[in-house]
Amino acid sequence: MDPPKQAVPVISDGNTTDDTERQGPSENEKAVDTSPPLNQSISSWKWYSICVGLYLTAVLYGLDTSIAADVQGPVLESLGEIEKLSWVGIGFPMGSVATILLLGSLYGSFEIKWLYLASIILFEVGSAVCGAAPSMNAMIVGRVVAGVGGAGMYLGCLHYIAVFTSLKERALYNALVGLCWGTGCILGPVVGGAFASSGATWRWSFYINLVLAAVTAPVYILWFPRHNPQPTTPAREKLAAVDWVGAVLNAATFTLFMVVLAYAGTAWDWSSGGSIGLWVAFGFSLVSYAVQQAFCIFTTEQNRLFPVQFLKRRTMLLLYFTTASASASLFVTVYYVPLFFQFTENDSAIKAAVRLLPFITLNVSFTMVSGALLPVFGYYMPWYLPSGALMLIGGALMFVVKPTTSVGAIYGYEILIAVGSGLAAQLAYAIAPAKAKANETSAAIGFINVAQLGSIAIALAISGSIYQNLGLRYLRDALREFDYSQADLKSALAGAKSVILTHSDAHVRELAIGAIVKTISSLYGLVIAAAALTLVSAVLMRRERLQLEVAAG
Incomplete structure (x- = not known):
């Protein structure tokens, strides 16, 4: 989940005592780039088609970030191996975070068109492997490969915008990337649930990427312009400059x-x-x-590869923590709310996904609101206080839910988490470059990318481990007097059509659902911890005002 920054940093007022952070711009930094943007040399209709291609990749990146949230049950029924089920969600962000710093380095040196096209191909190959997966291992490989390609598509989209638009219009184009990603993220669970509930099956949740890419392939191949950021440097020299050892160790x-x-x-x-x-x-x-x-x-x-210098700067570390916390809170909720409703309300995959729409819509809306208002007020610390407070309250309430908790109450608790995580989700993409030195802007964006993508992968891995370990224990304790095998317990935990949930009496189902809901509610301990970290980070932030410039309301 990785929308772009929504504001272009211009100047920090210098109200800081840490001399390793940016104290203010030089005269050269204050100057506005008045050279004509490269897109002026491209005909209008061709530029519009290029933008459609760019924004489609942003939609697909958002779609695949959340699409697995509502197809895990059907995937398990088809492929089995519950101990590997969490990888359906983990694989995609893990592939992204393991390679995004390397990809950013390559985009800064090599021809961006070929890197962008290679990323699209990699994403489509991963999607094809997922759709055709005969086993859970193949599904995992496909998700990881698609995650690597998705990260390359996202970075390629931002690099095209940075190269071919003027400074004044860049924020507008970047904001549209964020909007398209948000649209994809909103549609992800719905699209996944719709295919899983139809005759097409969950496999078309991944095959749909191939159809969309095939339709737009001529645009990418024929009309996308080329740009080499270092045209006079030999390819061998560029390759030698890449931190390959760091890339391998990072991955x-x-x-x-x-x-x-x-x-x-x-x-x-x-x-x-x-x-x-x-x-x-x-x-x-x-x-x-x-x-x-x-x-x-x-x-x-x-x-x-990694901007180690930021680890010595208080503000950069706090921005890392708050961004990671917001993303972790968001994705724990996105992946386990549909599962909650499938157990407690006997929802189909599509109905459970529709119930998630208010949560994701509000999250994306408040992400855009905070991004638009940050430059107006300038102070960034006050945004993180309500963010942490709302996530803390919502997480604490979800921590104590029971099977009998009303649907309306669950919606209310979700909204608190959605608004809280949305307020803080993207602010660092504007603040971090303003606090970094002039030559560290790209590194600052990469630093926040790692915080965001890394926290998604880690949160899903931790929550998946807790869900399987704790859930198995709770189910075993609740059904101790009944003679169910370990395989039956694991199948019930995944929401699959197990003996426990489909061929048992009402009392057994009630005990099983109670144990599973207790497991799901315990996962919101992660949201509580993330919210507490956000509040502590907010208190430790500087009370300073940044001047940020935006080109779009």
Whole structure:
């Protein structure tokens, strides 16, 4: 989930005591770029078609970010292996966060058209693998590949806008990217639920990407302009400058962390050799990555992948925490509210997805509102206080829900989380570049990208692990007097058509649903923790005013 910044930073008022943060612009930074934008050399109808192509990729990126929220049950029925089910949601953001820093580095050096087209192809290949998946392992591979391609599409979209539009109109084009992503995110659960409930089956939730890409393929291939940011530098020299060691360690660290969270306690016991080995491998990879980036081993300070310097700056760290918290709160709710209604109200996949629409719509709306009003008031710290408070209240109320809690009450609790997470979701994309030094703008955006995408993957991995481990324990305790196998318990936990939920008496179903709802409500402990982190971060933020310029209301 990764919409662009909604404001263009111009100047910080310098009200800060940390000399490693930006103190104010130089005279060159204050100057406005008056050179004509490159899109003026492109005919109007061709530029409009190019924009349609760009915004379609933003819609597809948003769609695939949330589409898995409502197809997990049907996927499990088809492919089995409940211990791997969480990867249907985890795989996509994990693929993105594992590669987005590398892709950003490549876009800064190589021909953007070929990178963009390669990303689209990779995304479509991943979607095709998901749609045709004969097993859960194939589904996982497809989701990861699609996530890598999706990150490349998103970055390519932003680079095209940055290169071919003027500074004045750029914020408008970026805001439209955010709007298109939000539209895709809203439609994701509905599209997934609609296909899962129809004769087309859940597989067309992924195949639809191929149809849309095929229709617009001529636009991408024939009309998209080329741009090489370093035309005089040989390709070999560009490749040598890339921090490949950092890229491998970055991908390995995130991947191992996701794997250990997904499998420890489910596929393997916590004390098993497999779990311990994964934790050791993750720790070694993390330490190696940290040392390699900190001391610029096999790279230079200018080319290293991760902006280590931001870890020494209070404001940048706090923006990282608040962005990660908002994204984690959003996606825990998006993935488990439909499951709650499928159990308690016996909803179909499409009906459960429709119930989620108010939540996502309000979240996206308040994301746009906060982004539009931030430049008007300038002060950023006050936005995070109500954000944390609303998420905390909503998360605490969802933490105590029961099967008998009314639908209206659930909607109300959701709204609190939706508004709270929406207020803080995208602000850092405008604030971080304003607080960074002049030559660190791209690094600042990448830093916040990692916070946002990384928190989605980590939150889904942790919540999936808790759901399977704690849910199995609660179900086993609730149904101890009945002779159900471990496979039956796992099947019921996934919402599949298990013996427990379809061929048992009302008392057994009531006990099982009570245990599952107790499990789902416990996941909102993550939202409570994220909200508390947002509130603490808000209190520690500077009471300063930034001057930000926007080109669109």
